[in-house]
Amino acid sequence: VTARSTIYEVARRSGVSIATVSRVMHDGVGFSAATRERVLAAAADLGWVPSGPARGLASRRAGIVGVLFPDLGASGEAEEESPLYVDEVIRGAERAATAVGDAVLIAATRGASGRDLAYSVAGKVDGLVVMARSLAEHDIEAISRSVPIVVFANRPARRGHDCVGADNRGGVGAIVAHLVQEHGYTDLAFVGGPARSPDSVERFAGFRKALNTAGLPVLDSPDAEGGFTEVGGARAIRALLADRRPPHAIVCGNDEMAIGALAVLRTAKLRVPGEVAVTGFDDIASARHMRPPLTTVRQPMRDLGEEAVRVLLERVNDPDAARCSVVMPTQLVIRRSCGCRTRSAEGREWLAS
Amino acid sequence: VTARSTIYEVARRSGVSIATVSRVMHDGVGFSAATRERVLAAAADLGWVPSGPARGLASRRAGIVGVLFPDLGASGEAEEESPLYVDEVIRGAERAATAVGDAVLIAATRGASGRDLAYSVAGKVDGLVVMARSLAEHDIEAISRSVPIVVFANRPARRGHDCVGADNRGGVGAIVAHLVQEHGYTDLAFVGGPARSPDSVERFAGFRKALNTAGLPVLDSPDAEGGFTEVGGARAIRALLADRRPPHAIVCGNDEMAIGALAVLRTAKLRVPGEVAVTGFDDIASARHMRPPLTTVRQPMRDLGEEAVRVLLERVNDPDAARCSVVMPTQLVIRRSCGCRTRSAEGREWLAS
DNA sequence: TTGTAGGCGTTATCAT
DNA sequence: ATGATAACGCCTACAA
Numbered sequence: 181v182t183a184r185s186t187i188y189e190v191a192r193r194s195g196v197s198i199a200t201v202s203r204v205m206h207d208g209v210g211f212s213a214a215t216r217e218r219v220l221a222a223a224a225d226l227g228w229v230p231s232g233p234a235r236g237l238a239s240r241r242a243g244i245v246g247v248l249f250p251d252l253g254a255s256g257e258a259e260e261e262s263p264l265y266v267d268e269v270i271r272g273a274e275r276a277a278t279a280v281g282d283a284v285l286i287a288a289t290r291g292a293s294g295r296d297l298a299y300s301v302a303g304k305v306d307g308l309v310v311m312a313r314s315l316a317e318h319d320i321e322a323i324s325r326s327v328p329i330v331v332f333a334n335r336p337a338r339r340g341h342d343c344v345g346a347d348n349r350g351g352v353g354a355i356v357a358h359l360v361q362e363h364g365y366t367d368l369a370f371v372g373g374p375a376r377s378p379d380s381v382e383r384f385a386g387f388r389k390a391l392n393t394a395g396l397p398v399l400d401s402p403d404a405e406g407g408f409t410e411v412g413g414a415r416a417i418r419a420l421l422a423d424r425r426p427p428h429a430i431v432c433g434n435d436e437m438a439i440g441a442l443a444v445l446r447t448a449k450l451r452v453p454g455e456v457a458v459t460g461f462d463d464i465a466s467a468r469h470m471r472p473p474l475t476t477v478r479q480p481m482r483d484l485g486e487e488a489v490r491v492l493l494e495r496v497n498d499p500d501a502a503r504c505s506v507v508m509p510t511q512l513v514i515r516r517s518c519g520c521r522t523r524s525a526e527g528r529e530w531l532a533s
Numbered sequence: 534v535t536a537r538s539t540i541y542e543v544a545r546r547s548g549v550s551i552a553t554v555s556r557v558m559h560d561g562v563g564f565s566a567a568t569r570e571r572v573l574a575a576a577a578d579l580g581w582v583p584s585g586p587a588r589g590l591a592s593r594r595a596g597i598v599g600v601l602f603p604d605l606g607a608s609g610e611a612e613e614e615s616p617l618y619v620d621e622v623i624r625g626a627e628r629a630a631t632a633v634g635d636a637v638l639i640a641a642t643r644g645a646s647g648r649d650l651a652y653s654v655a656g657k658v659d660g661l662v663v664m665a666r667s668l669a670e671h672d673i674e675a676i677s678r679s680v681p682i683v684v685f686a687n688r689p690a691r692r693g694h695d696c697v698g699a700d701n702r703g704g705v706g707a708i709v710a711h712l713v714q715e716h717g718y719t720d721l722a723f724v725g726g727p728a729r730s731p732d733s734v735e736r737f738a739g740f741r742k743a744l745n746t747a748g749l750p751v752l753d754s755p756d757a758e759g760g761f762t763e764v765g766g767a768r769a770i771r772a773l774l775a776d777r778r779p780p781h782a783i784v785c786g787n788d789e790m791a792i793g794a795l796a797v798l799r800t801a802k803l804r805v806p807g808e809v810a811v812t813g814f815d816d817i818a819s820a821r822h823m824r825p826p827l828t829t830v831r832q833p834m835r836d837l838g839e840e841a842v843r844v845l846l847e848r849v850n851d852p853d854a855a856r857c858s859v860v861m862p863t864q865l866v867i868r869r870s871c872g873c874r875t876r877s878a879e880g881r882e883w884l885a886s
Numbered sequence: 887t888t889g890t891a892g893g894c895g896t897t898a899t900c901a902t
Numbered sequence: 903a904t905g906a907t908a909a910c911g912c913c914t915a916c917a918a
Contacts, residue, residue, distance in 0.1 A: 186910095186912085196888075202912070236894090288628070296634075303583050304636065325579075326580050551895090553904060583896070587894070
């Protein structure tokens with residue numbers, strides 16, 4: 181690890197000008213085969229790696245896209261962590277970026293310093309994917325004046341920005357429809373996540389709408405709230421059971437709360453799905469290993485991450501194109517916790533391979 | 534999203550020189566309060582974000598650390614995916630980096646283009662954390678001549694590089710010791726991961742050593758191999774059962790294979806842990822939800838990621854310090870699949886909160 | 887096919 | 903407290 185060598189040294193060692201070195205490294209034309217060899221040899225010899233900053237400065241392209249995500253847990257916000265799916269989204273983003281030779285810069289905005297980090301990151305990238313709740317609307321606005329931004333969330337498109345998200349409403353709607361139509365449940369409860377989470381808000385909206393459509397009564401707010409965590413879900417269910425007799429089905433805002441719900445119901449001697457049905461959202465890995473396997477809704481998180489970066493890169497290449505707003509479909513995953521008897525299927529079919 | 538404005542515009546609008554603008558933005562001294570206000574106002578006004586590349590070029594510090602990880606699945610390598618724990622490591626790295634105001638650049642090295650990506654990334658960062666199996670030794674060597682590298686793996690330190698990893702041997706050793714001493718098992722089988730995975734190799738080494746210590750016979754290679762996946766684990770167990778009568782205990786190289794094992798054993802009507810004990814490694818989220826809850830070894834993946842970046846940043850600041858090699862301890866997590874009856878405890882205690 | 891020279895937007899070093 | 907002005911390492915017309 182000695183001082184980084186520069187293009188000048190490579191040029192000198194191979195007896196050509198820096199322009200030729202640059203050409204060999206990138207253009208692929210404009211030099212003889214012999215020259216090429218000499219340059220490549222000299223480069224390898226020195227262990228030279230072109231300076232990203234210098235390249236970025238000269239070409240006005242960093243070759244980097246950024247992803248900002250929230251890290252709520254660290255900031256002490258009530259037992260809530262950075263959502264699990266963040267990792268999936270990041271992986272997806274990485275794939276889409278890598279596909280075009282770009283790299284992905286990630287940063288969690290936590291606490292007060294998160295804002296500064298966001299600005300710092302903005303300066304280092306060609307474009308930014310901002311996940312819900314990671315940056316104040318005001319800052320998004322400011323930053324987007326110098327760097328293209330794609331908002332990763334679920335609200336209907338914010339004005340002026342591209343945005344991509346999953347169909348939360350439709351997902352919950354499908355679950356409710358299944359619960360009502362297939363199982364004939366009429367008394368459903370909803371356990372929400374953090375009140376300010378767009379995901380949670382959208383899912384509850386979907387719940388309300390579906391119940392309305394089915395002609396069933398609905399509350400104005402979730403029957404209980406559990407902050408999207410297992411402990412939170414457990415607590416919410418305990419509160420729920422203390423309040424009223426068990427509903428036919430408990431629709432949880434995400435899988436983790438549903439898992440917490442299952443544990444509490446078990447200790448309360450309420451059989452699932454016999455006496456109470458339970459559903460989740462997200463389809464995290466644990467979902468199909470639960471007892472009973474959890475009926476839930478799968479979000480294509482990785483695909484969403486890929487799509488977000490694709491949209492971002494398009495905008496980077498064409499700042500004047502029309503804004504776009506992508507809503508990707510979700511998929512109902514029926515297992516046992518809703519009352520269905522899909523034995524053998526889910527969670528075992530793969531054993532056949 | 535108009536053309537990015539520059540420090541010159543900010544300087545002009547606030548009636549000062551670019552030097553002063555720079556000072557206001559970073560130094561924190563060398564200007565009057567009034568000047569400061571004007572500059573800040575102008576900057577906010579323009580939505581100006583200092584150019585990372587320009588800063589990096591001038592200051593010789595990108596403010597970015599890179600993390601390279603393998604993505605085996607995509608390259609078609611036998612039913613194997615990018616290890617689950619990669620996400621955790623990345624999160625840890627992100628924390629450590631953010632703590633000092635740096636951002637993290639991630640890139641998966643898959644297929645042939647992975648190599649190019651690696652070099653490209655190397656040029657953009659101040660230092661690089663290279664996870665096992667993501668880059669050929671040869672390339673690590675080449676790149677490390679211009680950028681500090683920390684190898685994230687588990688082999689005994691490679692020559693010349695800092696390296697950090699978990700105590701795989703010790704972890705498996707603890708499991709075996711428990712199985713032998715507490716439960717009196719004498720016939721243990723080991724299911725390995727990919728043959729070339731350092732993790733897998735180290736874990737099997739730990740297995741052998743522990744059996745030796747216990748005075749029990751050992752094979753030269755794993756009894757079966759499952760590529761670190763559920764399907765692979767299932768397949769391995771089927772092969773194992775076809776070969777010989779069930780062992781007392783099956784020590785799996787990771788949790789996912791153990792989960793596959795549980796499924797196969799269930800369909801084979803072999804009770805766990807009644808007739809066969811099963812253990813895993815990693816302690817992924819699903820582990821404690823399994824039936825029975827999985828006895829396993831927890832690796833502090835996030836901490837490892839943090840540590841790797843800390844070590845890296847130290848080296849960036851002091852290239853001549855002595856090489857260091859960090860091995861972090863693992864922790865035995867006893868649940869039910871080994872035969873222990875820790876009912877109520879694991880996986881439920883949190884309900885009390 | 888190859889070389890020359892002028893930016894790119896900051897930081898940092900001198901002056902003032 | 904503030905302003906000029908060299909670097910910084912590379913890309914890219916423009917020449918040759």
